[in-house]
Amino acid sequence: MIREISVKTLAEAVCELCIQANHFLSPDMRNALARAAGQETSPLASRILGQLEENLQIAAEESIPICQDTGMAVVFLKIGQDVHFFDGDLTEAVNDGVRRGYTEGFLRKSVVGDPLLRQNTGDNTPAILHCSIVPGNQVEITVAPKGFGSENMSRIFMLKPADGTEGVKEAIVQTVAEAGPNACPPLVVGVGIGGTFEKAALLAKEALTRETGAPSELPHVCALEAELLERINALQIGPAGLGGNATALAVHINTYATHIAGLPLAVNLCCHVNRHASRVL
Amino acid sequence: MEKHIRLPLTQEDIGGLRAGDYVYLTGELYTARDAAHKRMAETLCAGGTLPFEIAGQTIYYMGPSPARQGHVIGSAGPTTASRMDKYTPRLLDLGMKGMVGKGRRSPEVIAAMRRNQAVYFAAVGGAGALLSKCIKKAETVAYEDLGTEAVRRLVVEEFPVIVVIDAEGTDLYGNLSG
Numbered sequence: 469m470i471r472e473i474s475v476k477t478l479a480e481a482v483c484e485l486c487i488q489a490n491h492f493l494s495p496d497m498r499n500a501l502a503r504a505a506g507q508e509t510s511p512l513a514s515r516i517l518g519q520l521e522e523n524l525q526i527a528a529e530e531s532i533p534i535c536q537d538t539g540m541a542v543v544f545l546k547i548g549q550d551v552h553f554f555d556g557d558l559t560e561a562v563n564d565g566v567r568r569g570y571t572e573g574f575l576r577k578s579v580v581g582d583p584l585l586r587q588n589t590g591d592n593t594p595a596i597l598h599c600s601i602v603p604g605n606q607v608e609i610t611v612a613p614k615g616f617g618s619e620n621m622s623r624i625f626m627l628k629p630a631d632g633t634e635g636v637k638e639a640i641v642q643t644v645a646e647a648g649p650n651a652c653p654p655l656v657v658g659v660g661i662g663g664t665f666e667k668a669a670l671l672a673k674e675a676l677t678r679e680t681g682a683p684s685e686l687p688h689v690c691a692l693e694a695e696l697l698e699r700i701n702a703l704q705i706g707p708a709g710l711g712g713n714a715t716a717l718a719v720h721i722n723t724y725a726t727h728i729a730g731l732p733l734a735v736n737l738c739c740h741v742n743r744h745a746s747r748v749l
Numbered sequence: 750m751e752k753h754i755r756l757p758l759t760q761e762d763i764g765g766l767r768a769g770d771y772v773y774l775t776g777e778l779y780t781a782r783d784a785a786h787k788r789m790a791e792t793l794c795a796g797g798t799l800p801f802e803i804a805g806q807t808i809y810y811m812g813p814s815p816a817r818q819g820h821v822i823g824s825a826g827p828t829t830a831s832r833m834d835k836y837t838p839r840l841l842d843l844g845m846k847g848m849v850g851k852g853r854r855s856p857e858v859i860a861a862m863r864r865n866q867a868v869y870f871a872a873v874g875g876a877g878a879l880l881s882k883c884i885k886k887a888e889t890v891a892y893e894d895l896g897t898e899a900v901r902r903l904v905v906e907e908f909p910v911i912v913v914i915d916a917e918g919t920d921l922y923g924n925l926s927g
Contacts, residue, residue, distance in 0.1 A: 516873055519873050519876050519909075520873070522879055523878050526879055532823060533824040533877065535826055535878075536811065536814045536826050574815045574816070574817050576814040576897050577897065578812075615875075617851070648853060649852045650829050650852035650853060652874035652875045707873075709871075710911065710921065739875050740875055
């Protein structure tokens with residue numbers, strides 16, 4: 469049975485999710501930060517984690533964005549194959565939602581229309597839109613505003629099959645070590661392994677939207693996540709890069725089939741303000 | 750060591766600051782980030798003068814979110830300082846004395862800091878709502894067309910920062926990773 473959904477409903481949802489994500493950190497992230505604070509032994513690191521907790525409280529109570537970098541709006545749509553959109557263009561509706569969310573929500577306009585000419589578009593559009601078609605007649609929207617302090621420290625590696633799991637581990641730990649204080653630790657480390665060049669990057673981005681700390685369903689990947697989290701925290705980069713136990717809150721790895729000749733790896737770092745808000749229409 | 754310092758920084762203040770000191774700043778800061786730095790560099794290359802007297806001043810690498818009604822400023826945390834490294838030695842040679850940002854600096858910047866006796870502070874990245882409460886005044890002084898990237902003069906009170914690189918070139922991040 470085909471379900472009709474107006475793109476105006478979609479735009480409204482995107483608008484609200486942009487505002488929500490930038491003011492209220494999701495419970496999974498808040499819990500992960502609280503756990504990190506409980507395990508921190510360095511006084512300076514504890515003080516910084518205390519400031520981050522206070523910051524979240526002020527943001528929520530006074531409607532001030534958690535971070536001034538309210539990001540580029542990354543929007544994931546999982547569209548049921550029995551949905552028919554009407555009332556206009558889907559992509560324009562998503563951009564309209566972002567435009568309204570960033571204007572009405574007093575969010576920063578951080579997007580330039582051309583990467584070389586660098587004129588600010590003034591309304592934070594266009595969004596980065598990823599659509600996938602799934603069974604059913606619902607639409608799942610996830611808005612993940614992505615800051616560029618951590619985006620700039622993210623990396624892609626086209627490893628060889630001979631590099632294997634060891635090569636993957638080395639590259640991930642090296643990426644976090646090189647990011648050091650720049651990416652605003654404690655981080656969430658999103659990893660994509662497999663696919664093609666662009667598929668690995670998308671897997672890594674999607675991994676950041678997973679419930680923080682929820683393990684992979686694949687036993688060998690779950691073990692890899694746990695080992696990497698331990699190795700990354702042993703780096704002692706710590707909150708704000710000033711030393712301490714909490715360098716990463718979680719490592720999320722998504723995998724996909726790949727070619728016999730390749731082992732693509734993407735490491736998408738996200739700061740402690742790992743924003744993601746979802747809604748099902 | 751915990752210190753309370755009035756801006757602009759004096760040579761005596763700078764001489765007494767050591768990497769690792771926790772400092773509360775009170776006084777005037779100027780904001781500038783990528784686009785404002787590029788424009789200042791172009792102005793200097795063309796033989797022009799900067800839109801504010803940089804000698805003795807401290808620059809905060811920050812582009813705020815818009816202020817709601819009744820607020821001085823929106824969220825206002827630091828951005829990554831290394832993106833300004835290309836432009837920084839020249840500004841230090843013109844007398845800039847302090848920088849507030851987050852993240853590592855290049856060897857060229859550290860050398861220019863030693864040469865000119867300047868200091869680099871980190872504010873906590875991602876704590877923009879908290880830091881905005883320490884900003885008591887904000888006015889745009891140049892490059893208004895750059896929006897969030899315009900140069901602003903801020904008046905801050907007890908603004909919390911950590912000395913990461915002092916005037917002797919000691920680098921707190923470097924010590925931690927080494």
